[in-house]
Amino acid sequence: MASIEKITFACDSPDRLAAFWASALERERVNLPRELAGGETGDPDHVVLTDPEDRTPDLLFKRMPKSTTEDIPIHLDLAVADRGASVERFESLGASAVETKLERFGDRTQEWTVMEDPEGNGFCVSERESE
Template sequence: MTARFKDLCLDAGDHHLIADWWCAAMGYERREVAEDWPVDWPVPIQDPEGRGPLIWVNPVPEFKAGKNRMHIDVQGDVDELVALGAKVVRVEDDEIEWTVMADPEGNEFCVSAP
């Protein structure tokens, strides 16, 4: 084996805002970091039940441009995600069995019914 999956990373202009958004959307929580952890360092968020991967929300200076080459898939309620600030990009139709959405900074993710 050459490599093994470790963590997932998500780029964001306002990495604290997006980390908190994903925590609210997925029931994640911020992972504890050292007291002297610089505010401009990535924010690690985790599934409190330990089932999902650790996600690092990384600060980047540029805005998202173009389609994500990799994205997160979740099971959830589209209306609840919209209420949290997500946008619907494409609804389920004859070609896809999920809804494509975007977080408040435009990072796409797919939502399937629970």
């Protein structure tokens, strides 16, 4: 069985974007080993964030050209306890709300907010489903 090791973000400013996502997702910054960081730890072109509880994949922020934000076929969907409060918190960290959508799936309705991080990468925020 395959598993996801990390999710990589192509970005202009790895430090700035990693700082946003570290705060947004309560992640910890990890120094890369010398062999992975081009000979130096704390490489400004590569920043890794890890989940302190080791429940989700690492996030790697790498300085490199990226496709336009309209063409990116993948983005993060975040499940939160309170969508409105989380959207406000992400905005205070530098994200922007693009739109809020409501969609019906049979007898269930889901509402989510489409957002962009400080470099324009899209992500969505919805409330966690009750179990």
